[in-house]
Amino acid sequence: MKSLKLSKRFQRVLLYGIVLATLVFFLKWLQWNFLIIDNAIDIYIGILAILFLTLGAWVANQLIKPKTIIVEREVSISDSKTFSINENAIKRLGISRREYEVLQLLAGGHSNADMASELFVSLSTVKTHVSNLFQKLDVKSRTQAIGKAKELKIIP
Amino acid sequence: MKSLKLSKRFQRVLLYGIVLATLVFFLKWLQWNFLIIDNAIDIYIGILAILFLTLGAWVANQLIKPKTIIVEREVSISDSKTFSINENAIKRLGISRREYEVLQLLAGGHSNADMASELFVSLSTVKTHVSNLFQKLDVKSRTQAIGKAKELKIIP
DNA sequence: GCATCACTCGTACCAAAGTATGATTTTACG
């Protein structure tokens, strides 16, 4: 990467050199021509001035470090993107994998029967998981469970 | 603001004009001096070139528009501060004041009996409100009601 | 091999949630 950059910079410097050389030849030619016409040196100087002025401007434009103005713009990020699961809390409460699945469906508004179908288990199994969850979360209903789970950042 | 900017720009242009005029006088003086020395025109041209090259570079440096880089900085804004109640949705769904109170307690994880105590009404009244809420929110359980109400930004 | 844990399922029972219907009282508005 760095060698490439140096090489590019070298190429640019070479280009400037060639341009300058060409310019010098052009000037010599101009000088030769205008020497014939007397008192035309002012015109010659004018052309020369414009040329070098332009050249200087161009070179400066090429070489000057871009003046950067950094504008910071606040971007609102919804919590849904910022959210990260607090796996620590899950472990601390001793919530198992299956129980966590149930918790997610629970928070999604599914009934026990729905979850049973979704997870291919019986209704009683789901009830057991739910009951165990309530004990671990220290709540007494699914609505409270949802609230607490969100508080603990267990679910989004 | 705009008049100030224009005035500043004008001042700058005026400055450039003065510098140029001074330079022209200087050149004339140089020309006068070097005419005495024969074949010294090359030196004269060299000085002239360097002068204008520098001038061009300087002018370019002054005039180049600063490149503006907008950096978007991600700033997390918590939803709690961003949140505003969507009263429009409440009206659209025809949710009454009392029903909304019930909805808030509902989302807080309270049971029907709890809400009855809290609102000083009977259990059946709460049930009626809850049932009406479900119809208006088009859901079948309190957990779904909470989810939908949050979706619609009716509750935080 | 045995203990432990996660997962599964069943039964039984009670509490709570949810529905349906009807009725009364308040409140707000033209």
Next chain:
DNA sequence: CGTAAAATCATACTTTGGTACGAGTGATGC
């Protein structure tokens, strides 16, 4: 003043949620 919407309550009923207890299975690790 009358009326419509909101709020209240009751009763009866069905469904769902939640608890308690027991029990079988499979995987893991010492």
